[in-house]
Amino acid sequence: MRFIRENTNIPVPEVYDAYTDDETGHVCIVMEKVEGQTLHEAWPSYNDADKETVVQQLRGYFNELRRLKSPIISCTDGSPCDDQYFDDDIGGYGPYTTEESFNQGLVRAWTKGREDDALIRFLCRTLLHNMQGHEFVMTHNDFAPRNFLVRASQVVAILDWELSGYFPEYWEFAKAIWRPDWDSPWMKDDLVERVLDPYYQQASVILNTSYTIW
Structure with a gap:
């Protein structure tokens, strides 16, 4: 979050300290408390104008994020990738x-x-054939309304950056539509496609493969 705060205008909580707990081994972060409610909570109460105001703010922030690029695919600090698609x-x-x-x-x-699973091997060959030629851009990697804090129709913080890093440019979109609540008001209002540039072909390959495997 410090990196995002120092290199963009994206609203994130200020980090005061970060340390590893000696007993549990868990990484702990001490950060600013930002007042607001999650977009997941607020979205159903918005009128169309409020929704569009929030969409335009988020679109601006994610476009700004994507302007940060890297020659490698990695976590923000250059370490190995951390993502639910990889194992433990x-x-x-x-x-x-x-x-x-x-x-x-x-x-x-x-x-x-x-x-030895022939279907999975076929789907993986499809992935290898189709996923080529993308830039590596800074990616939040957990696009979900529960991670956006708002007051009225103003976005005041974007949270949960632990999976962020540099990924192929389609990754944010593909991950955002990986197992969301399709019946939620925000999905019915096409929030993901209104905020993020859509990569339908790439998302189809990723989702088809991952849904089959899991």
Whole structure:
């Protein structure tokens, strides 16, 4: 969050301290408390004008985020990727210097223990064939209204940056539509597609593969 605060105009809480708890091994963050309610809570009460105001703010912030680019795919600090699509082998995926090697990492994670499954191997070949030629941009990697704090129709903070990093440009969109609540008011209002540039083909490949595996 300090990196985002120092390099963008995106509203994030100020971080006062970060440390590892000696007893649990958990990383703890002491940060500013920002007053507001989550967009998940507020969205149903908005009229159309309020919704559009929030959409335009979020779109501006995510466009600003995407202007931060990297020659590698990694966490924000250049360390290995941290993402739900990878397994629990922390530190075992990346950083990647090419999109091809990132795709190979996904395939390795998704086929682990299922190398003989012909359908999964076919879907992974589809991924390897289609996912090429993307820029590596800063990605929040957990786009969800529960992570956006608002007061009235003003976005006052974007939270939960622990999975952020540099990923292929389609990644934010593909992850945002990975298992959301499709019956929620914000999904029915197409919030993801209104805020983020859509990458339908790439999202289709990722979702089809991941849904089949899981």
